[in-house]
Amino acid sequence: MDVTTVTHEIQPVFDSRSRVLLLGTMPSPASREQGFYYGHPQNRFWRVIAAIFDEPAPRTIEEKRDMLLHHHVALWDVLASCEIEGASDASIRDAQPNDLARIFDAADIRAVFATGTKAGELYRKLIEPTLGVPCTTLPSTSPANAKMKLADLVGAYGKALLPLLGETEKHVLPVADVVKLEKEIAKSGTSLSTLMERAGRALAKVAFDEAQATASQHDPNNAMQRQADAISHTPHDNQNGSTGRTSSNSHTAEASDPSDENQAAPHIAILCGSGNNGGDGWVAARELARAGCAVDLVTKRPAREISAEPAHEQALLTEAIASKPANTPRAGLHQTASSSQTAASAPTAPQTTATQHAKPRAIAIHVSPSGDELACLFAAADVIVDAILGTGFSGDSVLAPYDAWIRLANEQRSRGARIVAADVPSGLSAQTGKAAEPCLKAHETVTMIASKPGLETPYAFAFCGTVHVAPLAYIEPILESWKQRETVDNASAGNDSLIGSSVATDANAALEAAGAGKPPSLKHDAFRRAETEDDDGYDPYSDRPPTPEPLFQADPWN
Ligand SMILES: NC(=O)C1=CN([C@@H]2O[C@H](COP(=O)(O)OP(=O)(O)OC[C@H]3O[C@@H](n4cnc5c(N)ncnc54)[C@H](OP(=O)(O)O)[C@@H]3O)[C@@H](O)[C@H]2O)[C@@H](O)CC1
Ligand SMILES: [K+]
Structure with a gap:
């Protein structure tokens, strides 16, 4: 295969909320053609990332970018340019690194991961000495790493990334x-x-x-335990909208094995x-x-x-x-x-x-x-x-x-x-x-x-x-742009606060935006409504844990 000089032309994916950085070596010919990372249809990167976040595999570049940003994952490559034969990492020569400072300046990156051995090696040689941030190598999602099953890749990526990516902010919106x-x-x-x-x-x-x-209430050893993965952790091929069980999905195939007579559906x-x-x-x-x-x-x-x-x-x-x-x-x-x-x-x-x-x-x-x-x-x-x-x-x-x-x-x-x-x-x-x-x-x-x-x-x-x-999508930048627009509108209207904002990010503000003015007090008709709903004998508070009895009686002489 011919040796070509390749220059990296795909923009990194990151924003100020990014918390981990994933780095490959250099986009493959298929990725360069598509203009986005991990574009080879047999590369399992997107299926792995979707699986750890329990989402369907993204199909378009926009969906891929949205999924990464939404979960605070930044993505780029170690190299800015190199000589390479096809997509063979082993053939890389004359490697020049990307300048990661722009990502570290913009975001509080907690950890760097290389998505394969070669990326890890190049990072350690070309970037770590100047950046001073170590990196952990994860297994490659490339089809060349066929010995690694999809479920094992999901396990490895999930274990590495999820503990570093905290809960997302809760929004209450009209x-x-x-x-x-x-x-x-x-x-x-x-x-x-x-x-x-x-x-x-x-x-x-x-x-x-x-x-x-x-x-599990009926039978703690129920076979459903074995099925739990089928929804929560197993990626599935959603590329063409087909949802039939696929043979490539080992968890699903196991969960759906009709020969297992004892398995409860x-x-x-x-x-x-x-x-x-x-x-x-x-x-x-x-x-x-x-x-x-x-x-x-x-x-x-x-x-x-x-x-x-x-x-x-x-x-x-x-x-x-x-x-x-x-x-x-x-x-x-x-x-x-x-x-x-x-x-x-x-x-x-x-x-x-x-x-x-x-x-x-x-x-x-x-x-x-x-x-x-x-x-x-x-x-x-x-x-x-x-x-x-x-x-x-x-x-x-x-x-x-x-x-x-x-x-x-x-x-x-x-x-x-x-x-x-x-x-x-x-x-x-x-x-x-x-x-x-x-x-x-x-x-x-x-x-x-x-x-x-x-x-x-x-x-x-x-x-x-x-x-x-x-959350379904990465809404924070949109909410921010609304707030900014509102600030500008308010400023030009002579207001110096955000009164009347349509962007409500807490319950009280949202209730006000809903026209309620204030959250309903205990005397509000909502209470009466709950009582009338009890006609069928249902106690609306029955699901709440009982208030614990005080441990000590108050001293009646005090
Ligand atoms: N848009 C998206 O992409 C996404 C949307 N999403 C989902 O969509 C939901 C909103 O969907 P929506 O706007 O279609 O309204 P929806 O709640 O299904 O109600 C419409 C139906 O209600 C009926 N109906 C109304 N009043 C009635 C009454 N008193 N008594 C009886 N029927 C009554 C009305 O009947 P009709 O007036 O047509 O006879 C019509 O058939 C949202 O809650 C979320 O779950 C998410 O998946 C994210 C992506
Ligand atoms: K509903």
């Missing part, structure tokens, strides 16, 4: 700002469809963890509305099926009749998978855990559109099932996922058929099912925290991009349970 953010994120290259994939994946992860916790029912909140549910269905769960997806309309985008696109992808029959009969948790509930008045098993003979770990899609059919599905479910209504919900009451779905889900909760809500429990206003009639009561809520004022009111706990924020 719904209007979240919608605006979605548009800005899409404009800067991470599509709405990708955001929805990330949302669905985050939702699936929490639902799977719930199912796992339920399973957790059973998840997912309720999908016709808007984009439903889209999160359609994506989660694929993720959960991939992880070995038996999934029943309930929808008012078939995928082709859903008009909201990107929900429509995501629903079609899921439907394509649902029509593939699976291999073994449904068995597992739901049969042992719920058989006593179904025995008494067992309603007829519902018919499915796509999979009349749906078998385990496939997705069965149920279009507008009757109340009896829904009750039957719920009775078999370990976890119910609520993706009916999100930030697009409005009004004082929830209309049919969703009202009946919510009531049945709440009833099933009182019989032991766990409920996970997408973005906001259906029926709760994400903006004001006002609960409509009826309103879903979730154990866990996975809210997208940022928390919302309605989830932060003192009484929201009764409906939201524990709130998890799934």
Whole structure:
């Protein structure tokens, strides 16, 4: 192969929030052609990075950059120029180093890692003596390092990077700002469809963890322990939107091994509305099926009749998978855990559109099932996922058929099912925290991009349970640019403070932005609303730990 002189022309990825720096040697011919790092389709770098952050593999350059910055990872190469044969690190001659000072000046870098032995060697020889910062060598993700399995790479990178990358800041933003953010994120290259994939994946992860916790209560040695990795740590090939189980995914293949008769398949029912909140549910269905769960997806309309985008696109992808029959009969948790509930008045098993003979770990899609059919599905479910209504919900009451779905889900909760809500429990206003009639009561809520004022009111706990924020994208620079613009606008209007800011980064500011003026006091009508919600016998505070008794009685003579 010819020796060529190569000059590095791809800009480094970093900003002031970067905390670790990853360095390769020099972009390969495939990367140079693409204009971005690790561009060879067989290089596993992006799959490894996505897996350690529990995200789908990024597809575009913008998505790759966003994922790194969002997780505070800087990326560059050791060399500014060299002579090289093809992509062979061993052939490198006349190597000139990059000047890393620009990254260290801008960011508080806590550690430097080389993504392969040659990069480590070159760093130690050409950069460390002047920079004085040591570097740790990680295994190469290149196909040349074939002896290293994907799971081992993920383990090595995760162990090295994750302890150095702390929690991200929590934001509470008005719904209007979240919608605006979605548009800005899409404009800067991470599509709405990708955001929805990330949302669905985050939702699936929490639902799977719930199912796992339920399973271990029934049987601490349950085979689900072995499946845990399938969602949380195993990367998957999402490049062409296909979500079928792939043979390259060793964890998933193991989790889905139909020959393992003892393996319990957790059973998840997912309720999908016709808007984009439903889209999160359609994506989660694929993720959960991939992880070995038996999934029943309930929808008012078939995928082709859903008009909201990107929900429509995501629903079609899921439907394509649902029509593939699976291999073994449904068995597992739901049969042992719920058989006593179904025995008494067992309603007829519902018919499915796509999979009349749906078998385990496939997705069965149920279009507008009757109340009896829904009750039957719920009775078999370990976890119910609520993706009916999100930030697009409005009004004082929830209309049919969703009202009946919510009531049945709440009833099933009182019989032991766990409920996970997408973005906001259906029926709760994400903006004001006002609960409509009826309103879903979730154990866990996975809210997208940022928390919302309605989830932060003192009484929201009764409906939201524990709130998890799934950031989905790197929003901090956008929020900062809004703040700067507002400062300039305020200055030119003669104000010297940020009164009236639409960017609220704490609960009180967000509540004010929501029009509430102040957070509701204990005498606020939210309390009365929680009481009226108790008509079905549910105590909204029952999930809270009891207040401990004082250890000593107060001395009555003092
Ligand atoms: N955009 C994106 O890319 C991303 C969006 N994301 C997700 O999208 C969600 C927002 O989606 P959205 O705006 O489509 O609204 P959504 O909450 O699904 O509600 C619309 C549906 O509600 C219905 N409906 C309304 N009121 C009702 C009532 N009283 N009673 C009954 N039905 C009622 C209304 O029915 P219609 O009026 O059409 O009959 C319509 O079908 C957001 O919460 C997040 O989860 C994330 O994945 C990130 C990426
Ligand atoms: K919801």
